[in-house]
Amino acid sequence: MTQLTAEGEQAAPVGRASDVPSPAAPSPARAAVPDASLAIATHGLTKRFGSQVAVNDVDLRVPHGAVYGFLGPNGSGKTTTIRMLLGLIEPTAGSRSLLGMAIPQQATIALHRVGSLVEGPAFHPYLSGRANLERLDAADVLADPRTTRVRIGTALERVGLTAAAGKRYRAYSLGMRQRLAIAAALLAPRDLLVLDEPTNGLDPQGTREVRSLIGSLASDGTTVFVSSHLLAEVEQICSHLGVMRDGRLVAQGTASEVRGGGTVSLHLVTAQPEEAAAVLTALGVQSVIADVGEVRGIPGELEPEAIVAALVRAGVGVRSFTASSPSLEDLFVSLTGEGFDVSG
Amino acid sequence: MSVAEAELAGTSHAPGIAALHPRRRRLSTRLLRSELRIIAGRRRNQAGLLVLAAVPIVMAIAVKMSTPRAGEGPDFLSSITSNGLFVPLAALSVEMAMFLPLAMSMLSGDAIAGEANLGTLRYLLTVPVNRTRLLLVKFASLCIGAVWGIAAVALPGAAIGIALFGTGPLTTLSGSQIGFGAAVWRLVLVILYLAAGLAGLAAVGLFISTLTEVPIAAAIALMVFTILSWILDSVPQLGWLHPWLLVDHWLAFGDLLRDPMAGGEIGRGLLTAAGYAVVFWLAAWARFAGKDITS
Known part of the structure; x- marks a missing residue:
């Protein structure tokens, strides 16, 4: 197990070597061309806040069609990475692309095809769930206003929120809020979903529903990037895994590759x-x-x-x-260090 | 692999979706309309409009009930009894000092800081909404909000004024008399002139709103800015500064009620408002365009 825990440089090639035959990989100009064979690709992605390095030289490689579990303890840099992917935060160094399009240069076209859930739901409290979705749809210049009603209805249906759509958001429970946020991510046809802790606040039933929703989206060909610190939910649905620790990507690859890296x-x-x-x-x-x-x-x-x-x-x-082989939980602990201490 | 090849390969993974959404870049007012619905739908803003509208009504009733004594009261107030249209003018001259800037403070605090506070800013930006476009839409909605606020004073004021004092010919500040139709036209010009002044203030508010995630802090900061401007404007020794102060030009709207209209001060007021709008909108853009959104 020790060879995996040591450093990201050793662990990361697990995924690169066999999983993703990428024409861009051997290229020396590693930041120049967005890699079209990957749904998400980052090169040397780094973010410093003052003296603290939140994300350190992360090379994410998420192939099309994958359900990618992005694991790591609280404070390991998952959300900062996601914010950089979505163009909310500008990296200190490195580059990133979504669906083969560079961010932020082609963000308008790329992000329209990306549904996202970042750090929990956030909506206008005095608007109804439906009105909140209408507002987000109104903000999208590429969305067709003629189909708004149908698309909102479908998205609400998919997350089981149709009955509560007319209620004010402030009256929603945490689970309903989370569902509304997922509905917002499904407002338009998406090629990629970036879901940060999608089952936060959901009861076991809701967690299962979200899991099966992710499964059905993935079977439609949507690439799903799920971040989580809950292993059980990731273990069952992910085809690929990436593990963050202290801002570094310490392991990445298909689920079996990453798990196979553990010692029997x-x-x-x-x-x-x-x-x-x-x-x-x-x-x-x-x-x-x-x-x-x-x-x-x-x-x-x-x-x-x-x-x-x-x-x-x-x-x-x-x-x-x-x-x-070690369970994912054992592996996770061995990769990220034991204990409840929040990194850095 | 060239960029063109890369893009081709990228779209090939989802040909159906790419075909459904050709790259349309049309001018859409949907976001602006949504913004206005949110402003208009908010209880606090509705209550604010009621307060703004209550002032001319209270003034008109008070004047109607009191026995007129010659030589007292401000210009407009003593003229109210001669023509109902002086009610909105009197109310505007009172409310431009504090109430209307306060209303703009609340709206501009909500604009960016409010969205950041709710967390909705990150979801708007990942829709995606281009940041420059968001600032333009927010500023446009603030400008429309300014017109709303002033109309909320002027229209109920005109209604109750006409009801209580009639629509006789209006005596201009120059002493001549103009007909009712011409007087209404003058009132519309006053509304637009004052809205331009508040729009300049709104740009300052929008800039402040990009600096914080606490909407009430942004609102208070804009009120402090307004009050400081009034204080500086009242110090005669700072006369050289007065033309640069936004508020210094606001009460010049009386020039629109002269016969003929005096345009010089009005023009300088409009220029100053436009200058504030451009400078502070650009400052807001410089601050916001590359800002890390961590809210």
Whole structure:
């Protein structure tokens, strides 16, 4: 697991090498041409606020059609990265493109095809949910006013807010507000959705609905970029993962690549832990720890079948044997550091 | 890979959507209309309009009830009884000092700082709305708000004035008399002139609004600006400064009620208002165009 925790430079190529065959990747002019094969691409994206580096040399590569889970603890730079992607914040260094179009140069065309949810919902409190959506649609010069009513109705329907559409926003619960924000992101046909903590404030039922909504959008071909600090919700829906820590992207790639980067560990339950530990050590298993009734270790390249066979040959009774990749949560903790301390 | 190729490849991923939305760049007033609906729909603004409208009504009734004593009261107030149209003029001269600038302060505080405070600014900008366009629309809505505010004083004032004092010929400040139709025309000119003055003030407010995320702070700052202007305007030793003060020109609207109309001071007032509008709108743009939106 150590090779992944070390630095972003080591971890990031996980995704680059195999996942995204990009014509722009080998190019020396890495900031010059927006990469059209990617829905989101950043090169050396960096943001300093005074002396503090909020985002440090981030190279995001989100392929078209992916559901990309953007993970990291609070304060790791996720939202600042998203704000830079959407042109709200100007990076100190680096470049970014959405759907192959450079931001901010082509932001007007690009952002029209991008639905976004940034740092929670925000609407006019004394307007109804529907009126708030009408206002956002009115602001979009590329939106067709003739279809406004239909599009708003469809978006409200999709998030299950039709019944409450006429209520004032200030009377909405947190979950309803979150749903309205997602409806706003779906107002126009989108090629890319950037959703910052989309299930914040939703009950378990609502969380499931959002998950299935993201799934159905993705199956329509929409690329979805979801940031979250909740692993469970990301684990189930994401095809790709990126992990932020202290402003750096410490891992990126397809979900299996990122998870495969974690080291397999074995767990043996036996009545003879001492003998088992001796056998395992002789086989070349690393970090063998014998405890009461169980043994742990890191098998490295050894096949689980060979280990069990060796144990049985040595007369060790095996009650249970597990060789497992780390859960996403273990991986997350190993990548981002344990504990609840907010980074920096 | 050239940029053209890159764009081609980019659109090829979603040909249907690209075809649905050809690159139209037409002049749309939808955002402005939405802005005006929000301003007009807000309870606080409606209450403000009622207060603005109440002043001429109270003044007219007070004058009607009191027994006229010669030689007292300000110019317009003593003229009210001769023609109802002097009611809105008297009310405007009173309300231009504080009430109308206060109304502009509230509106301009809402303009950018209010949206930042609610968080709606980030969603407007990611719609996307071009920042320059947003500032233009906000300023236009403030200008229309200024006309609303002044009309809220002038129209009820004219209505109650005519109801209580009739529509006799109007005696101009020069002493001659003009007919009712000509007098209404003069009143419209006064409304437009004062709206131009408030528009200059609104540009200052818009600039202040880009500096903060707290709408009430922006509103107070514009009131401080207004009050300071009045104070400076009242210090005779600062006479050299007075032509540069926005407020110094406002009460010159009386020149529109002379016969013939005196244009010099009015022209300087309009120029000053236009100067403030341009300078402070550009300052707002310089501040806002590249600002990091972290609200």
